[in-house]
Amino acid sequence: MGRIEYKQYDRFLLAVDCIIFGFDGSGLKALLVKRGLEPEAGKWSLMGGFAQQNESIDDAAARILLNLTGLDKIYMEQLYCFGDLDRDPGGRVVSIAYFALIKIDASDNDKLEEHQAKWIDLKKLPPLVFDHKRMIKLAKERLQQKVSNHPVGFELLPHKFTLQQLQALYEAIFERSFDKRNFTRKILSLGILQRLDEKEKASSKKGAFYYVFDKKKYKQLESEGIQMI
Amino acid sequence: MGRIEYKQYDRFLLAVDCIIFGFDGSGLKALLVKRGLEPEAGKWSLMGGFAQQNESIDDAAARILLNLTGLDKIYMEQLYCFGDLDRDPGGRVVSIAYFALIKIDASDNDKLEEHQAKWIDLKKLPPLVFDHKRMIKLAKERLQQKVSNHPVGFELLPHKFTLQQLQALYEAIFERSFDKRNFTRKILSLGILQRLDEKEKASSKKGAFYYVFDKKKYKQLESEGIQMI
DNA sequence: GCAAAAGTGTTCGTTATACACCCATGA
DNA sequence: TCATGGGTGTATAACGAACACTTTTGC
Numbered sequence: 001m002g003r004i005e006y007k008q009y010d011r012f013l014l015a016v017d018c019i020i021f022g023f024d025g026s027g028l029k030a031l032l033v034k035r036g037l038e039p040e041a042g043k044w045s046l047m048g049g050f051a052q053q054n055e056s057i058d059d060a061a062a063r064i065l066l067n068l069t070g071l072d073k074i075y076m077e078q079l080y081c082f083g084d085l086d087r088d089p090g091g092r093v094v095s096i097a098y099f100a101l102i103k104i105d106a107s108d109n110d111k112l113e114e115h116q117a118k119w120i121d122l123k124k125l126p127p128l129v130f131d132h133k134r135m136i137k138l139a140k141e142r143l144q145q146k147v148s149n150h151p152v153g154f155e156l157l158p159h160k161f162t163l164q165q166l167q168a169l170y171e172a173i174f175e176r177s178f179d180k181r182n183f184t185r186k187i188l189s190l191g192i193l194q195r196l197d198e199k200e201k202a203s204s205k206k207g208a209f210y211y212v213f214d215k216k217k218y219k220q221l222e223s224e225g226i227q228m229i
Numbered sequence: 230m231g232r233i234e235y236k237q238y239d240r241f242l243l244a245v246d247c248i249i250f251g252f253d254g255s256g257l258k259a260l261l262v263k264r265g266l267e268p269e270a271g272k273w274s275l276m277g278g279f280a281q282q283n284e285s286i287d288d289a290a291a292r293i294l295l296n297l298t299g300l301d302k303i304y305m306e307q308l309y310c311f312g313d314l315d316r317d318p319g320g321r322v323v324s325i326a327y328f329a330l331i332k333i334d335a336s337d338n339d340k341l342e343e344h345q346a347k348w349i350d351l352k353k354l355p356p357l358v359f360d361h362k363r364m365i366k367l368a369k370e371r372l373q374q375k376v377s378n379h380p381v382g383f384e385l386l387p388h389k390f391t392l393q394q395l396q397a398l399y400e401a402i403f404e405r406s407f408d409k410r411n412f413t414r415k416i417l418s419l420g421i422l423q424r425l426d427e428k429e430k431a432s433s434k435k436g437a438f439y440y441v442f443d444k445k446k447y448k449q450l451e452s453e454g455i456q457m458i
Numbered sequence: 459g460c461a462a463a464a465g466t467g468t469t470c471g472t473t474a475t476a477c478a479c480c481c482a483t484g485a
Numbered sequence: 486t487c488a489t490g491g492g493t494g495t496a497t498a499a500c501g502a503a504c505a506c507t508t509t510t511g512c
Binding site: 179181182186201204205206207 | 501502503504505508509510511512
Binding site: 162163164180181184185203204205206207208209 | 461462463464465467
């Protein structure tokens with residue numbers, strides 16, 4: 001069985017664009033770069049690149065993320081394939097968008113500078129090339145949906161975090177506020193948080209307990225379908 | 230701004246594969262064809278084809294669906310992009326899967342025969358080429374999710390239908406049974422069904438009222454986020 | 459001792475679930 | 486008149502939403 005059967009069909013450039021989310025304690029942020037390629041070079045853009053024949057699309061996405069952030073083994077999920085005729089004025093390019101969740105201070109600053117990358121609050125997005133704003137919008141909706149049913153939000157927080165940080169994250173993702181008592185009760189009742197003896201003392205005199213996410217307990221629940229919010 | 234900037238990058242064959250769902254009153258069905266192309270010609274397969282440069286990916290999906298069923302303006306949604314290296318032994322092909330919901334008796338039978346297409350119960354799937362079984366599995370999960378929040382199930386039923394038909398559809402999609410009284414109350418409370426004066430008399434002596442889906446009422450609710458099940 | 463954030467319970471309304479009988483009709 | 490599927494109500498449990506005060510401690 002050869003690899004020649006399909007030669008008469010059209011071939012496409014495949015871009016992979018990454019919506020990289022981060023959280024710094026206040027707003028939800030996306031990591032944007034200054035586009036290095038014509039057309040539209042110098043404009044704000046998602047980090048992207050072209051897929052190569054010798055890698056899967058998932059691998060291409062991981063490569064592009066690694067290239068920008070120096071990070072590996074990151075939570076990443078395919079978002080959508082954008083295939084409109086005229087989405088890229090530089091040519092017929094079909095783009096497969098991925099979204100990633102990273103700890104905002106874990107990435108390699110030298111690499112970020114290389115690409116003139118910046119964390120930009122989702123509420124203050126500058127004009128973006130092509131259909132990248134639409135991609136971010138869709139990614140945010142998917143993140144909301146995802147985080148409602150799966151504890152992926154922890155990917156955006158430091159290893160240990162306070163309940164207030166967690167709540168601030170949810171409030172940033174959903175752009176609404178939650179009642180502190182209800183939120184705490186709900187989250188703790190899931191049984192996937194483990195309280196440490198250690199307290200965060202920087203932001204209050206009393207100090208707030210740190211928690212860590214207990215992946216083992218979560219895995220038990222995952223199959224049953226968890227309701228986070 | 231020319232269309233030459235990207236010429237040094239790899240190009241890909243893009244397949245579009247359609248998971249076409251139908252419902253015949255008992256089980257949930259998928260429309261499968263005998264593959265007409267090497268490799269694996271003659272094996273059961275999803276209906277698919279290659280995308281062309283002069284059409285959007287969405288248009289390619291619509292073209293492929295039309296080609297098989299003769300149907301147009303069908304509920305269709307992009308499912309996922311499958312991009313593993315070795316998913317198609319005939320070559321490096323990235324496939325974008327779409328799922329469609331059609332009324333099972335609306336399609337053009339001549340066209341179905343041309344492609345040796347058959348409606349096959351999802352619980353009795355034969356071996357399928359490539360990763361098509363995985364595509365169907367994912368499509369079913371997405372359908373369940375979709376139908377929980379949006380009244381797309383109506384796309385699978387005749388224009389007028391009884392509550393029992395609707396319940397049977399939901400039971401087929403979710404592979405579980407619902408309590409008749411609770412189901413009826415829930416569905417009617419949404420206010421998107423309109424009862425006709427007409428009854429279906431074939432399957433009972435008393436006869437069951439026909440309902441139609443009131444799209445206008447639904448559109449009002451849609452933005453708020455509806456909870457179907 | 460006071461300012462500032464942490465932590466904690468109760469009430470109420472809504473929603474989901476479980477469950478069984480009468481109705482209308484054609485044969 | 487009886488067999489068949491159609492149609493309907495109620496009681497209980499679970500969950501989500503609203504709401505305010507006490508605790509700790511560094512200054």
